[in-house]
Amino acid sequence: MNFDDKVPIYYQIENHIYHEIITGTLKPGEKLPSVRQLAVDVTANVNTVQRALSEMITAGIIESKRGRGNFVTMETAKIEQLKVQLVTAQLAQVYEQLHALNLSDTEILTSLQQYIQQRGQAK
Amino acid sequence: MTDSLSMQNVTYKRGMKTILHDVDLTLAPGKIVGLLGENGAGKTTLMRLITGSAKGKGTTMVNGAAAEADRKRYVSFSEQLRGFAGGTKLVKIVAFYETVYGDFEADRFAELADFLQIDTSLKLAALSKGMKEKLVIALTLARRTTLYLLDEPFSGIDSMSRKKIINSIIQWKPENATMVISDHYVSEIAPILDEIVVVKDQTIYTHRKADEVREEFNIGIEAYYESLYERGNDND
Numbered sequence: 001m002n003f004d005d006k007v008p009i010y011y012q013i014e015n016h017i018y019h020e021i022i023t024g025t026l027k028p029g030e031k032l033p034s035v036r037q038l039a040v041d042v043t044a045n046v047n048t049v050q051r052a053l054s055e056m057i058t059a060g061i062i063e064s065k066r067g068r069g070n071f072v073t074m075e076t077a078k079i080e081q082l083k084v085q086l087v088t089a090q091l092a093q094v095y096e097q098l099h100a101l102n103l104s105d106t107e108i109l110t111s112l113q114q115y116i117q118q119r120g121q122a123k
Numbered sequence: 124m125t126d127s128l129s130m131q132n133v134t135y136k137r138g139m140k141t142i143l144h145d146v147d148l149t150l151a152p153g154k155i156v157g158l159l160g161e162n163g164a165g166k167t168t169l170m171r172l173i174t175g176s177a178k179g180k181g182t183t184m185v186n187g188a189a190a191e192a193d194r195k196r197y198v199s200f201s202e203q204l205r206g207f208a209g210g211t212k213l214v215k216i217v218a219f220y221e222t223v224y225g226d227f228e229a230d231r232f233a234e235l236a237d238f239l240q241i242d243t244s245l246k247l248a249a250l251s252k253g254m255k256e257k258l259v260i261a262l263t264l265a266r267r268t269t270l271y272l273l274d275e276p277f278s279g280i281d282s283m284s285r286k287k288i289i290n291s292i293i294q295w296k297p298e299n300a301t302m303v304i305s306d307h308y309v310s311e312i313a314p315i316l317d318e319i320v321v322v323k324d325q326t327i328y329t330h331r332k333a334d335e336v337r338e339e340f341n342i343g344i345e346a347y348y349e350s351l352y353e354r355g356n357d358n359d
Contacts, residue, residue, distance in 0.1 A: 003313075003314045004343075005310065005313050005314070005337070005343030005344055005345060005346075006337060006341060006342055006343045006346075007337060008334040008337045008338050009314050009333070009334060009337075010334055036293070036294070039293050040290060040293050040294055043286075043289060043290065043293065043314060043315065044293075044314055044315060045155050045293070045314075045315045045316065045317055046153075046293070046296075046298070047153065047154070047155075047317050048315075048317070048334070051334075
């Protein structure tokens with residue numbers, strides 16, 4: 001995994017795993033690799049991976065089962081909620097950046113629509 | 124739990140010249156720590172003070188032990204194998220390590236050698252720089268101990284070897300062991316560090332958690348490290 005050195009590593013690992021859950025690479029109820037294996041997979045420190053997992057456990061997306069490991073939650077509602085959260089965060093960024101360019105809400109909507117149409121035609 | 128390393132008021136002079144002064148450094152178990160500083164800042168000296176091969180004033184304890192013999196037992200230092208003749212076969216070096224260090228695990232070495240693709244039938248002089256560094260890493264990590272000191276393991280080696288070495292560190296560092304990795308080029312190891320220690324102005328200039336630096340300043344470890352030098356040098 002290529003990390004952005006400016007952003008806390010645990011946060012990037014968290015987002016990486018959330019991404020895998022939302023896209024379905026990791027399924028509800030699926031067991032996660034061991035902490036050390038995850039550390040090797042993403043080339044990070046075991047403690048940093050552990051911190052990322054703790055954050056996800058607190059958020060209720062990962063469940064830690066004593067002696068058995070970590071599992072993706074079976075509650076699909078929670079995963080849906082997570083998806084909404086991540087989408088909102090992305091939208092908020094775009095919205096703020098476009099506002100900073102003095103675009104009104106209507107103008108943002110129009111340019112987004114135009115952009116999507118163009119991208120759709122390009123495919 | 125006992126600290127892996129505890130140094131208090133350590134000062135080291137060579138002749139009239141102060142190399143390091145008032146070093147206070149405590150490292151908790153289970154961490155990977157980047158020891159950063161310019162060439163000649165005193166990183167290797169600090170490691171030699173920890174192993175006991177350099178003798179300074181002050182207290183140094185490894186895993187709670189202050190006596191030099193005990194410290195040597197709890198520290199695995201990446202020796203550069205200068206004591207071996209070029210014609211020595213690697214199997215002989217491995218056998219030597221096994222005899223000298225009671226905590227050297229032959230099967231651990233075999234796993235590491237396999238992972239790093241080290242051919243132990245070769246002679247020391249036949250190894251490329253990268254391969255020799257891999258051998259040093261395998262020998263250092265094959266001991267199962269408390270504190271590992273890797274002195275510039277990435278200097279002058281290609282990126283593939285570097286990645287392999289970083290992976291072997293993640294895979295083979297015992298959970299509660301602490302590892303200190305010195306480097307003057309930070310970006311390659313930044314993602315695997317728990318903490319950074321900067322040696323500057325002949326002392327420990329700063330000691331921080333890596334993710335705290337990123338959260339607090341919104342900059343990378345390398346940029347943070349460089350910013351310490353931009354503030355102006357207060358060298359004597």
